[in-house]
Amino acid sequence: MKKKYKAMVLSCMDPRFQPLVFNYLKRRKLTGKYSAFTIAGAAVGVTASKFKKWHSTFWENLNATINLHQIEKLIVINHKDCGAAKIVNGKKEFNNENELNIHKTSFNKIKKILKKRHPKLKIELILMSLDKKLKKF
Ligand SMILES: [Zn+2]
Numbered sequence: 001m002k003k004k005y006k007a008m009v010l011s012c013m014d015p016r017f018q019p020l021v022f023n024y025l026k027r028r029k030l031t032g033k034y035s036a037f038t039i040a041g042a043a044v045g046v047t048a049s050k051f052k053k054w055h056s057t058f059w060e061n062l063n064a065t066i067n068l069h070q071i072e073k074l075i076v077i078n079h080k081d082c083g084a085a086k087i088v089n090g091k092k093e094f095n096n097e098n099e100l101n102i103h104k105t106s107f108n109k110i111k112k113i114l115k116k117r118h119p120k121l122k123i124e125l126i127l128m129s130l131d132k133k134l135k136k137f
Contacts, residue, residue: 010110013038017128044084047106048102
């Protein structure tokens with residue numbers, strides 16, 4: 001039997017990216033087939049120590065969607081020019097290199113924790129820009 005649901009999508013709350021994320025997933029024919037967890041910073045929000053209080057809520061929701069919807073994959077969509085990444089960056093200049101490092105750190109962390117907690121779950125790590133460009137990690 002073909003599974004009904006495919007993935008949980010972790011994305012940022014930024015209003016500019018709602019249509020971009022929706023249309024990207026639509027192009028991938030995932031509409032109606034994913035659960036959504038939307039929080040400031042996406043992977044940054046659920047891994048950076050600045051947002052510690054948010055972390056367990058994400059992992060508990062992931063547990064719930066695994067049990068309820070039998071998803072097989074976590075699709076993480078971070079984005080450029082993210083307010084949460086700027087908060088993590090602090091007083092340093094928010095240049096391309098620092099920005100990319102924050103996203104990479106969050107991707108590495110979420111991947112590592114996921115491997116421990118849900119070794120069978122696949123993961124996709126995507127950094128989206130406002131011009132709709134995607135960078136996969
Ligand atoms: Zn954001």
